Amino acid sequence: MEPLADGEAAKKIVGDSPKSDAWIHTTSAEIFFGAWIVLNAIVLAVETDHQDEGNENDWYWVLLDSLFNIVFGVEVILRMVAEKGKWPCLAWNLIDFALVVIGIVDSWILRLVDTGGNVGFLVVLRVFRLLRLARVLRVLRLMRSNKELLLLIGGIGAGLRAMVWGALLLVVVNFISGLVMTEVVGKDMIDGWFLLNTSEDAIAEEGSVAFYQENFTKLYISMFTLFEFTMEFQGDHCKATWPDGPWLTFFFIVYTFVTNLALLQVVGSVIVEAILAMSEMNHQEDQAEEKDKELKEAKETSDELFDTLKQSVSPSAGELKYTELDFSSDKVSKYLKMVGLVPAQAAQLLQILDKNKTGLLSKAEFSMGIARLKQDVSPKDIFKLETRLERVKQKVSAACAQQKEIIEMASRM
Helix, strand or coil: CCCHHHHHHHHHHHHHCCCCCCCHCCCCHHHHHHHHHHHHHHHHHHHHHHHCCCCCCCCCHHHHHHHHHHHHHHHHCCCCCCCCHHHCHHHHHHHHHHHHHHHHHHCCCCCCCCCCCCHHHHHHHHHHHHHHHHHHHHHHHHHCHHHHHHHHHHHHHHHHHEEEEHHHHHHHHHHHHHHHHHHHHHHHHCCHHHCCCCCHHHHHHHHHHHHHHHHCCCCHHHHHHHHHHHHHCCHHHHHHHHHHHHHHHHHHHHHHHHHHHHHHHHHHHHHHHHHHHHHHHHHHCCCCCCHHHHHHHHHHHEEEEEEHHHHHHCCCCCCEEEHCCCCHHHHHHHHHHCCCCCCHHHHHHHHHHCCCCCCCHHHHHHHHHHHHCCCCCHHHHHHHHHHHHHHHHHHHHHHHHHHHHHHHHHCCC
């Protein structure tokens, strides 16, 4: 199972349009054409109930169809111009184009052609009338940016293999069980073995014999009867077979447990697991995007803070003389709080950032220090720091030992 690949496939199918500065990719364009899609769905519902062969060529139906053709045709052209070579790579673009072509042929071309009673043309006309219903697919575009929908589609895609193998296993179990039921219950009942082991009252009832002949005398009939138990437990079948012995009811119960409560539930759990895995992956992506956004905002805030603090001290060639800052002033404290620092912390931080101890800090050094405060410390970073400190400790110990040896050698001379 590869949730990433399936998730990307789902996004490709549902539709992540290439982004650009063109108006068609703005939120206002999405709202504008989304409103037309909703209006188109409403008109389609009205047409389904009130349009017939007697009024389908009336001016108001033609006007509505033409209006939608123009609006969605303009949308297709705008997307072609904005997305250029990427336009045919998106499935939704091709679907929109096909719907526009169908609408133009149906509304403007076929209405102008005289049928002349041609049966073949009438068939084509009927096909295009049915294809017009495909316009309702545009409603799905309103949900293509919905992450929950993407998760469901991706989860189904990730669980397709499990569904296929689960269905195959279900067919095998159904086939084997159908063979057994046909031989033991169906054919042996007709041969007399099954009924000889039942009571005389049950044999005398024509309904009992007819039930077995109707449900178990052929393999495909037995498989379909068992398939009914796979979908839902059939209590009426158990009641019909109970006079001939409870063993068949017990078999139906076990079969239902194995197929319905085991196989189908396992397949469902695989799909749920795939959806949860993709949800976790998307959650991590959202967290990464949110973190990146926070870092960018922190960078902008730190640059603004640097310029403001620099103005509060004497100018020094683009660098900040942090030693002249009055951390107790309300103005400085106000700006420091913008990046989540109290004056005492800010003084220590600026001293740490000043590696050369010159009393000056560049904007890059200041911004980098503020950005580092916004980053989470992972156990990996701590372990890396401990490793480096241990290496420095070993080097210092080796240098001290070497210096000690030199001192001892010098004292002997």
